[in-house]
Amino acid sequence: MTPPETAPRWWVFAGRAVLLRTGWVAGDGIPPAEEDPRPAAPLLSTPTSRFEALWLSSDSGLGVIERETAPDAGTPPPPTGAEGMREPAQALVEGPQPPAPRGYEWVDLRHAASAMAPDVFHRAGRAWQLLEWRRTHRYCGVCGGPTAVGPYDALACTLCDHLHFPRLSPAVIVLVHDGDHALLGRGPRLPEGMYSTLAGFVEPGESLEAAVHREILEEADVRIDDLRYLGSQPWPFPHSLMIGFTARWISGTPRPADGELEEVGWFHRDALPRIPGPVSIARALIDAWRRGDVG
Numbered sequence: 391m392t393p394p395e396t397a398p399r400w401w402v403f404a405g406r407a408v409l410l411r412t413g414w415v416a417g418d419g420i421p422p423a424e425e426d427p428r429p430a431a432p433l434l435s436t437p438t439s440r441f442e443a444l445w446l447s448s449d450s451g452l453g454v455i456e457r458e459t460a461p462d463a464g465t466p467p468p469p470t471g472a473e474g475m476r477e478p479a480q481a482l483v484e485g486p487q488p489p490a491p492r493g494y495e496w497v498d499l500r501h502a503a504s505a506m507a508p509d510v511f512h513r514a515g516r517a518w519q520l521l522e523w524r525r526t527h528r529y530c531g532v533c534g535g536p537t538a539v540g541p542y543d544a545l546a547c548t549l550c551d552h553l554h555f556p557r558l559s560p561a562v563i564v565l566v567h568d569g570d571h572a573l574l575g576r577g578p579r580l581p582e583g584m585y586s587t588l589a590g591f592v593e594p595g596e597s598l599e600a601a602v603h604r605e606i607l608e609e610a611d612v613r614i615d616d617l618r619y620l621g622s623q624p625w626p627f628p629h630s631l632m633i634g635f636t637a638r639w640i641s642g643t644p645r646p647a648d649g650e651l652e653e654v655g656w657f658h659r660d661a662l663p664r665i666p667g668p669v670s671i672a673r674a675l676i677d678a679w680r681r682g683d684v685g
């Protein structure tokens with residue numbers, strides 16, 4: 391775990407890449423960016439880098455880097471509102487990804503996730519999720535006016551004052567078992583040879599329980615019972631909230647019913663295939679079942 395006093399102060403993203411100190415994976419696992427705690431300080435101060443004298447532009451700590459040159463000597467820097475900030479600030483480099491400053495590297499956040507401590511990934515993910523949401527919600531859906539950072543992580547319309555709150559998409563993720571076997575599937579985006587628990591987004595008007603039954607029937611043609619809630623995990627790619635259940639199989643022979651999965655089948659607890667890493671709730675569900683914590 392990263393002690394609060396050493397937590398990184400800034401998260402800097404370009405697309406889905408996060409700026410991390412070179413060697414952070416081989417080191418102590420504590421990532422990135424600039425630890426300078428001064429409000430309104432230059433984001434990064436490496437003298438030879440293009441990042442010199444970049445400034446956060448927002449007053450909420452949720453910033454988009456807009457300048458690449460130092461402000462005039464007499465110009466006060468834009469406020470960053472660092473006082474009272476609840477968490478590290480975030481910044482998004484717009485346009486093409488620039489070369490990383492010396493001592494830093496760009497790393498795809500999805501790849502970095504598996505090597506980050508859970509609390510560090512949680513903060514990085516929240517930072518990226520908010521920035522990505524802001525990047526894709528620049529105009530008001532009510533009146534078409536431009537939006538600006540508002541209270542409570544919201545974007546406020548500058549014309550009609552409508553508040554737009556960050557989007558969250560709940561998804562159920564389910565470890566189906568029959569006691570000694572787990573039902574695992576392979577989607578086209580999983581790494582070679584990896585199988586995982588089944589998952590799907592909750593639809594409008596649907597309860598979590600109904601979503602579990604529907605998804606398992608649609609994806610694997612299997613009926614289940616005895617749903618148990620095990621926990622949840624925010625997953626920021628791009629804005630999911632994964633809600634984890636276990637369920638007991640009651641009938642049906644698993645098959646990739648709706649084409650979402652390439653393969654689905656039973657795996658004995660002593661002969662599991664390659665499964666997702668510890669950062670994922672899928673792994674937590676599988677581990678809970680393997681430990682016998684599931685009825």
Ligand SMILES: [Zn+2]
Pocket residue numbers: 530531532533534535547548549550551552
């Ligand atoms: Zn509006």
